[in-house]
Amino acid sequence: xxxxxxxxxxxVRWGGLALGTAxxxxxxxxxxxAGTAGGGDSSGKxxxxxxxxxAEYSKDHTKAFWDKFATDYKAKTxxxxxxxxxxxxxIDQQSSTMVQNxxxxxxxxxxxxxxxxxxxxxxxxxxxxxxxVKSDLLEAFVKSGSYNGKMYGMPDLSSARAMFYxxxxxxxxxxxxxxxxxxxxxADAKKVSALGNGAxxxxxxxxPEESQGEFSIWMFNNGGDWKKDGKWTINSAQNxxxxxxxxxxxxxxxxxxxxxxxxxQDAFDLFASGKVGMVVGFSPLxxxxxxxxxxxxxxxPMPTKADGGEPQTFGVxxxxxxxxxxxxxxxxxxxxxxxxxxxQVNSFIKAEGFLPVTKSGIEEFKSDTKLATYLxxxxxxxxxxxxxxxxxKVKLAVQQxxxxxxxxxxxxxxxxxxxxxxxxx
Amino acid sequence: MTQTASAPVGATGDxxxxxxxxxxxxxxxxxxxxxLGQALLWxxxxxxxIFGVVVYPAVELVKASLSRYSITGLRKGDAGLDNYTNVLAxxxxxxxxxxxxxxxxxxxxxxxxxxxxxxxFLTKEFWGRRIVRWAVIVPWxxxxxxxxxxxxxxxxxxxxxxxxxxxxxxxxxTPIDFLGDDRxxxxxxxxxxxxxxxxxxAYVFVAGLHAIPTDVYEAARIDGASPWQIWRRITLPLLxxxxxxxxxxxxxxxxxxxxxxxxxxxxxxxxSHDTTITFMYKLAFKSAEKDVGQSAAAGLFNVxxxxxxxxxxxxxxxxxxxxxx
Numbered sequence: 001x002x003x004x005x006x007x008x009x010x011x012v013r014w015g016g017l018a019l020g021t022a023x024x025x026x027x028x029x030x031x032x033x034a035g036t037a038g039g040g041d042s043s044g045k046x047x048x049x050x051x052x053x054x055a056e057y058s059k060d061h062t063k064a065f066w067d068k069f070a071t072d073y074k075a076k077t078x079x080x081x082x083x084x085x086x087x088x089x090x091i092d093q094q095s096s097t098m099v100q101n102x103x104x105x106x107x108x109x110x111x112x113x114x115x116x117x118x119x120x121x122x123x124x125x126x127x128x129x130x131x132x133v134k135s136d137l138l139e140a141f142v143k144s145g146s147y148n149g150k151m152y153g154m155p156d157l158s159s160a161r162a163m164f165y166x167x168x169x170x171x172x173x174x175x176x177x178x179x180x181x182x183x184x185x186x187a188d189a190k191k192v193s194a195l196g197n198g199a200x201x202x203x204x205x206x207x208p209e210e211s212q213g214e215f216s217i218w219m220f221n222n223g224g225d226w227k228k229d230g231k232w233t234i235n236s237a238q239n240x241x242x243x244x245x246x247x248x249x250x251x252x253x254x255x256x257x258x259x260x261x262x263x264x265q266d267a268f269d270l271f272a273s274g275k276v277g278m279v280v281g282f283s284p285l286x287x288x289x290x291x292x293x294x295x296x297x298x299x300x301p302m303p304t305k306a307d308g309g310e311p312q313t314f315g316v317x318x319x320x321x322x323x324x325x326x327x328x329x330x331x332x333x334x335x336x337x338x339x340x341x342x343x344q345v346n347s348f349i350k351a352e353g354f355l356p357v358t359k360s361g362i363e364e365f366k367s368d369t370k371l372a373t374y375l376x377x378x379x380x381x382x383x384x385x386x387x388x389x390x391x392x393k394v395k396l397a398v399q400q401x402x403x404x405x406x407x408x409x410x411x412x413x414x415x416x417x418x419x420x421x422x423x424x425x
Numbered sequence: 426m427t428q429t430a431s432a433p434v435g436a437t438g439d440x441x442x443x444x445x446x447x448x449x450x451x452x453x454x455x456x457x458x459x460x461l462g463q464a465l466l467w468x469x470x471x472x473x474x475i476f477g478v479v480v481y482p483a484v485e486l487v488k489a490s491l492s493r494y495s496i497t498g499l500r501k502g503d504a505g506l507d508n509y510t511n512v513l514a515x516x517x518x519x520x521x522x523x524x525x526x527x528x529x530x531x532x533x534x535x536x537x538x539x540x541x542x543x544x545x546f547l548t549k550e551f552w553g554r555r556i557v558r559w560a561v562i563v564p565w566x567x568x569x570x571x572x573x574x575x576x577x578x579x580x581x582x583x584x585x586x587x588x589x590x591x592x593x594x595x596x597x598x599t600p601i602d603f604l605g606d607d608r609x610x611x612x613x614x615x616x617x618x619x620x621x622x623x624x625x626x627a628y629v630f631v632a633g634l635h636a637i638p639t640d641v642y643e644a645a646r647i648d649g650a651s652p653w654q655i656w657r658r659i660t661l662p663l664l665x666x667x668x669x670x671x672x673x674x675x676x677x678x679x680x681x682x683x684x685x686x687x688x689x690x691x692x693x694x695x696x697s698h699d700t701t702i703t704f705m706y707k708l709a710f711k712s713a714e715k716d717v718g719q720s721a722a723a724g725l726f727n728v729x730x731x732x733x734x735x736x737x738x739x740x741x742x743x744x745x746x747x748x749x750x
Binding site for chain 1: 494495496497498499500582583600602605606691692693694695696709710711712713714715717
């Protein structure tokens with residue numbers, strides 16, 4: 001008996017070591033299957049096949065659009081467009097792995113570009129955008145897409161935020177109009193919370209998914225910003241005041257449980273369930289609510305800190321960036337030429353429920369009364385400083401830390417973020 | 426249980442199946458030597474596999490850990506040992522290591538304890554045993570990501586079934602924030618970890634129990650041993666190999682478990698509830714570091730950590746074995 005046991009021990013030990021190593025390594029090296037099909041490497045020759053890695057905005061529309069686009073692209077240029085759709089959860093990892101393996105796609109759709117431009121991986125708009133396309137893009141997005149004076153981040157679509165409110169809860173609470181100032185906002189949130197029966201005044205998502213977005217729109221409406229005149233202002237007096245205000249909503253129990261750990265989608269889900277009085281939303285949320293027909297909601301401009309202030313909106317755009325590879329320039333240029341044709345870009349944006357990025361797009365979307373609130377503000381929308389590569393890291397730091405201010409000290413949290421931003425992320 | 430000289434190791438192709446009664450003679454290899462070419466032919470596929478999935482990634486991992494990467498994933502040059510020192514200097518490292526220890530020890534210990542009981546139950550004859558046995562396998566058969574997602578719904582503060590039940594039977598007045606309240610997150614994750622580890626472990630024990638010859642029990646009963654004595658003096662010692670296998674494998678599985686912690690901990694900012702595995706992932710893709718090099722360094726630390734843990738465990742259990750004899 002003793003002999004078998006000790007033999008087992010031996011076997012188990014070596015088996016264990018081998019397994020342990022294998023699993024740990026497998027865990028580390030996961031995600032290298034990035035596909036080897038990216039054409040265009042053949043030096044000197046012109047690429048006839050290019051690869052697009054696109055983010056999945058919706059299950060129903062994203063793949064359908066890009067597949068059709070690839071067909072149109074083939075018909076128009078004779079080139080092949082390989083399309084790979086990746087979920088937002090995975091796209092950072094996938095794109096990083098592709099670059100790491102020296103096998104980037106020709107076109108990548110992402111919410112950041114500046115770090116790639118800084119690493120000199122991208123074509124600038126001078127290389128791949130026609131003048132007619134460039135002049136059609138909205139100024140705000142040309143600015144946010146430009147790194148060191150050159151445009152690298154071509155906007156694919158945009159969104160702008162606004163205050164969504166539940167009309168039924170407002171009526172029950174005796175509120176007649178959407179709040180215009182922060183004081184009114186807080187008073188309204190109190191009234192809704194006081195309704196009881198699980199009613200929540202305000203859905204505040206400061207969890208890691210997108211806390212920078214929620215904080216942005218509040219800070220812009222208090223005259224604050226992430227960066228001013230080329231300097232980081234994350235811990236400015238206004239921003240500390242803004243975050244403290246958000247914290248006070250939490251401590252006064254006007255929000256859902258644990259706002260520092262609530263992701264945006266969770267807050268949207270709560271609003272869609274009819275429990276929440278107000279939430280900062282955007283047009284895709286409206287589309288979801290319209291489809292479910294459960295909540296009667298209104299959309300209003302954001303309340304401002306100052307009485308009689310001009311409501312500010314937070315705009316977001318994602319980017320289609322083009323990687324420099326031997327021989328792919330013409331094919332990439334043809335891609336952009338086709339994408340920014342009115343019937344392409346605008347039908348994509350319409351299907352996904354977002355907002356246009358071109359002047360001609362705004363003209364086309366004007367007829368849609370539902371989008372009026374956003375379209376007016378879109379050209380003047382504030383964006384996060386996506387043109388600064390440092391922001392790519394600061395954004396992650398914000399996502400991973402901002403929520404802790406709900407139980408900690410807002411100033412300390414912002415001081416720390418400011419410090420890491422000044423140190424270059 | 427006397428200790429004799431250990432049998433020759435390296436019996437050909439005999440997997441470490443817990444067939445306790447088998448004589449070593451049968452397993453002893455013939456001494457005829459195969460030529461090198463023949464040996465390579467037989468070993469080839471295994472060697473290729475080992476090279477492909479162990480050696481090559483390991484080399485790449487070491488290379489990555491010594492390189493400086495841009496946030497985009499572009500290699501910028503050599504980093505020396507910077508990545509290692511940066512990981513060691515990470516202010517959350519202490520928390521992460523503590524979490525890992527709690528996670529592995531709690532999940533493995535609870536799994537072994539519960540599985541011991543469950544295995545006893547599953548070896549008894551009763552009506553519907555087949556169904557129960559199948560039911561026990563289910564958590565194992567389901568994908569970890571799906572199980573984790575399911576539990577994040579069960580635990581949910583607003584829509585969770587668990588809170589609904591607790592409120593209904595009046596055990597609590599307000600819902601418990603299982604996945605957001607710092608006191609509850611780790612226990613909630615451990616419960617899921619135990620849930621998915623039990624099937625495998627219980628079946629290892631069932632196999633171990635079947636391998637114990639019935640005549641030993643008969644003899645004990647004739648000698649007038651109580652059920653507790655029988656379990657303590659016969660079942661448990663004869664289950665040792667099975668327990669050893671189950672513990673080591675579980676340590677490795679649980680240590681490397683990614684989906685449960687990543688999914689259930691999704692909405693919590695920072696590293697406060699991460700283990701070294703999710704820490705490694707977040708270093709590469711989610712945290713402000715976003716640094717493949719640091720993540721690779723953390724990955725190497727992970728390998729070392731689990732190796733050391735397993736070796737220590739085996740040392741300790743062997744030491745006890747010698748003391749007993």
